[in-house]
Amino acid sequence: MARIAVVGAGLAGLACAQSLRDAGNVVRGFEKSRGAGGRMATRRTDHGTYDHGAQYFTVRAPAFRAAVERWLAHGVIAPYAGRIVNLQDGVTSTLSHPGQRYVATPAMPAVCRALAADMDIDFECQITAVTPGEQGWRLSWEEGGESGFDAVVLAIPAAQALPLCTAVPELAAQVSQGGHAPCWAAMVRYEAPLPLEFDAAFVADSMIGWVMRDGSRPGRAAGERWVLHANAEWSKAHLEDGAETVAPLLIEAFHAAAGIRAEPVESRAHRWRFALSGGLNAGSFWDAGRRIGVCGDWCADGRIEGAYLSGTGLAARLISTI
Ligand SMILES: Cc1cc2nc3c(=O)[nH]c(=O)nc-3n(C[C@H](O)[C@H](O)[C@H](O)COP(=O)(O)OP(=O)(O)OC[C@H]3O[C@@H](n4cnc5c(N)ncnc54)[C@H](O)[C@@H]3O)c2cc1C
Missing domain, CATH: 3.90.660.10 (Polyamine Oxidase; Chain A, domain 2)
Structure with missing residues (x-):
């Protein structure tokens, strides 16, 4: 059983987190917004909703x-x-x-909200740094941080993932190829x-x-x-x-x-x-030695289907190596 941090509660992060949890790992999610969904988003008004992201x-x-x-x-x-x-x-x-x-x-957030319902997720918590330590990975946010994660998944857009994976230059080089x-x-x-x-x-x-x-x-x-x-x-x-x-x-x-x-x-x-994103069609990126990986639509086909497959695909790689 490993203790794994998943950053991002869009579809990729939640699909990954659920697979990891179902395989018996202890998974903790971190999401900077108030709720799950990411770009599968909606705006509520007095006159009904607008799904202003993915439609x-x-x-x-x-x-x-x-x-x-x-x-x-x-x-x-x-x-x-x-x-x-x-x-x-x-x-x-x-x-x-x-x-x-x-x-x-x-x-549109309904799928992600259902996936997030029984997950352990810290909302309104933006991860600002991911650093290696003697007791596994440490995640930092504005008011604090936590150490002791055996593995880390970054399920966020490439531009937002890049500053969080500078501790692993090979991974950062792969992430720098992505974009939206x-x-x-x-x-x-x-x-x-x-x-x-x-x-x-x-x-x-x-x-x-x-x-x-x-x-x-x-x-x-x-x-x-x-x-x-x-x-x-x-x-x-x-x-x-x-x-x-x-x-x-x-x-x-x-x-x-x-x-x-x-x-x-x-x-x-x-x-x-x-x-x-045009999508890199790479599925996901996983550094088995350092135990840090990246998933999201941009790693795959740039769409909702790609986000899901990228998240579950990265989970399968983790499960087979940790
Ligand atoms: C306008 C628009 C139209 C689209 N149309 C379609 C379409 O028609 N069909 C289709 O299939 N797809 C469409 N998409 C794309 C689709 O929304 C994405 O492919 C999919 O939702 C990506 O999921 P994801 O989990 O990879 O990323 P996201 O949904 O972006 O999830 C990433 C999450 O990580 C969080 N996050 C980021 N940085 C941090 C941090 N440092 N700490 C904590 N949390 C963080 C974000 O708040 C977000 O919730 C559209 C997107 C947009 C914006």
């Missing part, structure tokens, strides 16, 4: 399919049945590869339904890359709430702009792309500094 996921690998079947049985996800189109200059076209998409219910593009997201509410024949769209020739009617997702409150995602290029160019400047620009671009005129009654923007 859905797809399934390819059999190992992920097995998890998805369990989540379906537990009611924390549901198939998405909304109408998704391609959108360009007010003209829609059918997707060439529609595929089955899933969303978590009643909001930013994404500005807008959450917009209208008093009346928009005159659109679709619920979600991949947008071309616009600073907007994706839009989705939040209420078209299973288990959500009624109401005309939309989430708009700017594309990576525009988000990068406007990364340091203020949220109050960005929201109206995203709304204007949405209306132009959809060919509509409308007046929102509520809007806000959120900056994701680390949103989407």
Whole structure:
């Protein structure tokens, strides 16, 4: 039985932590936010929720399919049945590869919250240093720290993992290969339904890359709430702009792309500094000698499926070597 610290309570960290715990290890999680979910996030308002990070996921690998079947049985996800189109200059076209998409219910963090429910996790605890000592690894945070961990897992974006793995230069070199593009997201509410024949769209020739009617997702409150995602290029160019400047620009671009005129009654923007990664397709990184590893979407395919497989894959490597 080993004592293992897992930093990050997004899907990768929780999938890893659960596998490690189920194998008989003592696992302690650390998460800087107030709750589990990471980029599978939601924003609550008086008029319903907005899933302003990841909006859905797809399934390819059999190992992920097995998890998805369990989540379906537990009611924390549901198939998405909304109408998704391609959108360009007010003209829609059918997707060439529609595929089955899933969303978590009643909001995107639901899967992670279910996984975190019986785990030992310190929330609102940002790890600031991971250092080796005579009694195993020491994790430090603003008000203190704890020593004696036999192994450490960093399940966080590459840019955030890099300063935490400087004690292992070979690992730091691998982590420095990873990265994420930013994404500005807008959450917009209208008093009346928009005159659109679709619920979600991949947008071309616009600073907007994706839009989705939040209420078209299973288990959500009624109401005309939309989430708009700017594309990576525009988000990068406007990364340091203020949220109050960005929201109206995203709304204007949405209306132009959809060919509509409308007046929102509520809007806000959120900056994701680390949103989407091309993915290194490496699965995970594990230094068996030093007993420190890294997982997350960016180690795999850059998506929710990759995050899950990266976390469970790293757990399997730990279990076989510690
Ligand atoms: C705008 C947007 C749209 C997306 N769309 C899709 C999509 O349509 N389909 C899809 O499959 N994926 C999508 N994604 C990507 C998807 O959200 C990620 O692949 C997945 O959620 C990554 O999970 P993770 O566990 O690897 O990382 P995260 O979810 O980022 O989890 C990392 C966690 O670590 C915490 N953390 C970071 N540093 C520290 C620290 N020092 N100490 C303690 N805690 C720390 C963070 O707070 C976070 O909770 C989207 C993401 C965004 C932002």
